[in-house]
Amino acid sequence: MNKYDAIIAGGGIMASSLAYNLRKDGFTGSIAVFEKDQMYEFSSTPRSEGGIRLSFTTEINILMSRYSLDFYKNFAKEMEVNGESPQIDFKQNGYLYLGTSETMPRLIEEANFQNRCGANMKVLSVEEIHDIIPELNTEDLAGATFDTDAGYMDPYTVLQFYAKKAKSMEVDYIYQPVQSLLAENGKITGVRLESGEEYHAPIVVNACGAWSGALSETIGVDIPVKPFRYQIFCLDLTKKFSKSLPLVFDPTGFYFREEGEKVITGMPHKDPYSFEFSSNKSTFEEEVWPIFYERSQLFEQLKVERSWAGLYDFNTVDQNAIIGGHPEMNGYYVITGFSGHGFQQAPAAGKGLSELIRLGKYETMDLSSLSVERFANNQLILETAIH
Ligand SMILES: Cc1cc2nc3c(=O)[nH]c(=O)nc-3n(C[C@H](O)[C@H](O)[C@H](O)COP(=O)(O)OP(=O)(O)OC[C@H]3O[C@@H](n4cnc5c(N)ncnc54)[C@H](O)[C@@H]3O)c2cc1C
Incomplete structure (x- = not known):
């Protein structure tokens, strides 16, 4: 049987x-x-x-x-079952990789390679970054690359x-x-x-x-393959960004993107290899918040509304x-x-x-x-x- x-x-x-x-x-x-x-x-x-x-x-x-x-x-079409179709809420806002004068040559080289392999990467000037996110501090930036196809669902x-x-x-x-x-x-x-x-x-x-x-x-x-704990923080900013946000990669490696009215970001847990699921909000406050605040003053006033952790199926x-x-x-x-x-x-x-x-x-x-x-x-x- x-x-x-x-x-x-x-x-x-x-x-x-x-x-x-x-x-x-x-x-x-x-x-x-x-x-x-x-x-x-x-x-x-x-x-x-x-x-x-x-x-x-x-x-x-x-x-x-x-x-x-x-x-x-x-x-939605492919997965229709008995007339019911999924709403996966696919937002194709792109991924923006901010570059300094040191990192831009590498980002451009990668973008050229990615385009040869079928991506739609653009190289942006500092002015173009401002057009996408007017509230960003761009003083230390030399440009960005933009993965226009990227998004989330x-x-x-x-x-x-x-x-x-x-x-x-x-x-x-x-x-x-x-x-x-x-x-x-x-x-x-x-x-x-x-x-x-x-x-x-x-x-x-x-x-x-x-x-x-x-x-x-x-x-x-x-x-x-080992379990690798990765934590996500959901932020409620008192003052909101004026335009819809792409996912933004800071030159430091930290990133943020919008999640409805909120902003989310993530990072590995300090003690990543375990089947643990707790997350630690203070890591955001101590390590990430100062970097985000430098990048935009909109991060000055915020509440870490919630956080969670999940496991990467990490190939060691x-x-x-x-x-x-x-x-x-x-x-x-x-x-x-x-x-x-x-x-x-x-x-x-x-x-x-x-x-x-x-x-x-x-x-x-x-x-x-x-x-x-x-x-x-x-x-x-x-x-x-x-x-
Ligand atoms: C916080 C976080 C953010 C991420 N963000 C992204 C992202 O933005 N983009 C991206 O591409 N990927 C992302 N990932 C990675 C992605 O989630 C995983 O690579 C992917 O979901 C793996 O799918 P899976 O089916 O292998 O694993 P799972 O969804 O974990 O499915 C495996 C299943 O196996 C079951 N199982 C385990 N052991 C047994 C057992 N002994 N008997 C029966 N069932 C068992 C579990 O219950 C589980 O349901 C992220 C992961 C995390 C944790």
């Missing part, structure tokens, strides 16, 4: 995008998704900022975001509709925690739940996000996605390690892994550079624009 053709452990955005793509692309076998947290309270996807950008420094990341951006623009609605759509395509979602993977003679055979029940399949995908490294250890197979080796079959275990696949840019890569990652599982090769995009084998072959993906 407990047999499936494919099992996916974890039921977040990666699992749901994969399940949806498998079905959409014609996989007719039975699929089960096991999710431990039916409310997704601690899952990374709903705790994320839902951002998408093309301003990366490796071609593979730009390629994936380009695919995903086009997909998200069509999301509601990640919770995206996740809910991916799962809803997958369920409507006969994917079984079983809300039970997986205790361990099961393997025999170098082959994956299924999963054991915390209840003790076992489910069997010749294909098992680990889509457990920040928990994926720990789950993989249950069969003694290493994937370099090269901070990029790990997608594909595991060379040490037949039938075992992983889709994890996205390190802070997973929300935006989910449509591309799900599409790619669906092709690899069904056809044994990539067709739409070549994601082979993100394979597990790259660590052993020392062919790391060295992306410098990781925020």
Whole structure:
């Protein structure tokens, strides 16, 4: 009874995008998704900022975001279930990278590369920055680059509709925690739940996000993914910016963007590697606030209205996605390690892994550079624009 053709452990955005793509692309076998947290309270996807950008420094990341951006623009239509379409509130306000005379040459070089790979980056003068945000202090700036395609959307609605759509395509979602993977003679055979029940399949995908490294250890197979606590602060400014804000990257590396009437920003926790979810408002006051106040006097009076923390599925080796079959275990696949840019890569990652599982090769995009084998072959993906 407990047999499936494919099992996916974890039921977040990666699992749901994969399940949806498998079905959409014609996989007719039975699929089960096991999710431990039916409310997704601690899952990374709903705790994320839902951002998408093309301003990366490796071609593979730009390629994936380009695919995903086009997909998200069509999301409402694509995910319609029984006449109900998601409202994902996609705001394409752009990402603005402020540059000093020291950093502008590098930003321009990156923008040229990004445009060659399909982005729509613009180089802006200080006057043009002022046109976008009149209240910004630009004294120390020499210009900026502007990722005009970038934006953000509601990640919770995206996740809910991916799962809803997958369920409507006969994917079984079983809300039970997986205790361990099961393997025999170098082959994956299924999963054991915390209840003790076992489910069997010749294909098992680990889509457990920040928990994926720990789950993989249950069969003694290493994937370099750890939970990395990242905190978000939601600010209520007494005086508001006069125009709609893009996401603004300060030369110090800190950023802010609007969130409705509020402004949000984020930073890693000082003690990032743990399954902890607390956040510390005083870090914002001590470390970020003085920098923002220098950048705009509108930050003088504000209240940190709320803060929260979520976990990056952090790839400790090269901070990029790990997608594909595991060379040490037949039938075992992983889709994890996205390190802070997973929300935006989910449509591309799900599409790619669906092709690899069904056809044994990539067709739409070549994601082979993100394979597990790259660590052993020392062919790391060295992306410098990781925020
Ligand atoms: C604060 C924050 C901000 C972010 N901002 C952005 C952003 O702006 N743009 C962007 O692209 N990315 C962003 N990210 C990263 C992004 O959220 C993640 O890369 C992405 O959501 C990962 O998706 P996932 O499906 O792998 O993980 P999850 O959404 O965490 O899904 C994994 C699921 O597996 C389940 N699970 C775990 N273990 C088990 C088990 N043993 N049995 C059954 N189920 C299990 C969990 O409950 C979870 O629901 C951000 C992340 C954080 C934390």
